[in-house]
Amino acid sequence: MAYEQEAGAVRLSAIQEQDLMAWRERQVELCRRDSKDRLSPRTANGSIAAWWAVFGKSSLWSQFGLTWFPGLDLRKLPTKKVRFRVLVPLQKLIDKANLELKELDPDCYDLFLLAVALGLRRKEAEMLLWSAFCFDREILDLKASTLYGYKTYDSEGEVKIYSDKVLGHFRSRYENRTSDFVLNSDRPTGEDKNYSYYRCEPTSDRLAAWLRSHGVVCAKPIQYLRGAGGNQVRIDNDIFAAKCFLRHSQIQTTIEFYSEVDTSYSTTLSF
Structure with missing residues (x-):
């Protein structure tokens, strides 16, 4: 005032x-x-x-x-605009995570899936509560709370869990949960949504190091996972599906920063 x-x-x-x-x-x-x-x-x-x-x-x-x-x-x-480009074949990365993270470092594996399969940003994943999962409807229901405010209004809403294996994994983790948060951490959440540090930084650091060791050499490897997931949704569906997956306000953002440029296109035209 x-x-x-x-x-x-x-x-x-x-x-x-x-x-x-x-x-x-x-x-x-x-x-x-x-x-x-x-x-x-x-x-x-x-x-x-x-x-x-x-x-x-x-x-x-x-x-x-x-x-x-x-x-x-x-x-x-x-x-300078930095366009998304695939650094490692995504399926190869997923297969490696299943072998090396799922059993040995389940928290890292959870963060990996939240980013690549559900399109969550790092802070969104860290603050995600189990109450956001609607297993019967196979969705995440993302809503702002006193602990965390989403980036834009379009960042809130329902996220489809399109993989039965991902759904089954988080259902199993939910049944054995030890906290209200999906990702475990010994750090406090802060008194309100304006706290500045990362709640699960040790987990994020381990996942970032693992990703870099497997060829994801970039400034923000966890953000890369989100982009890779969105780019794959675009390939399998269309750019509008990718926008929905990434929860962007403007489709131009999806086009400019989260779609790999493909110059190997062809047509059925005869000349």
Whole structure:
């Protein structure tokens, strides 16, 4: 409330374009720091996008008949798009996990399946409760709680468990559960959904190391599993099914970042 009063007391005339440009440079500098020391909770472009979401031409300021607003000339920094590409044949990775993780490290195996077979993000998997499983309906019912808020509204909802083996595995794990959470951890969850550390970091670290040892050499190997699962759903079905599996708000996100480019296409046309 105090922040709202303080922000509301600032006159538009007091905000100059150079102030916004300096703010952008500070965001860039913050995001260049090592992640352990980073003060900004988002990237520089994320901060600019957040500004536009509130003050863009089609948003709040136009309702007051204003013809100009500070920051309208702000543009996102150019970024290199990183498209998804298959690093290891997915079936080979699944077969290896069945042999090396299922019995020896069941927590890692659970996280592996949640990412690749159900499309969950790392934090979503860590905060997943057994109550989300509807075994009779063969779905996960993802809902925000006081412990965790999902990335977007589209991230919530029902996730189909399309594999009988995956369904059977989690049914068995549910019958022998020792916690309300699917993934076991000795770490506390935090008092609210804004806590910043990962609850199951030791499990995630072991799975990331295992994935890298099997050829998944990238910055975020667990996120790669989610992308690989979505890409396979696209191959077996279509891009719309992949969007549903990955729970994206915009299909453009699925197309640009989670679909492997295939240049070996052909047609039945005769020339």
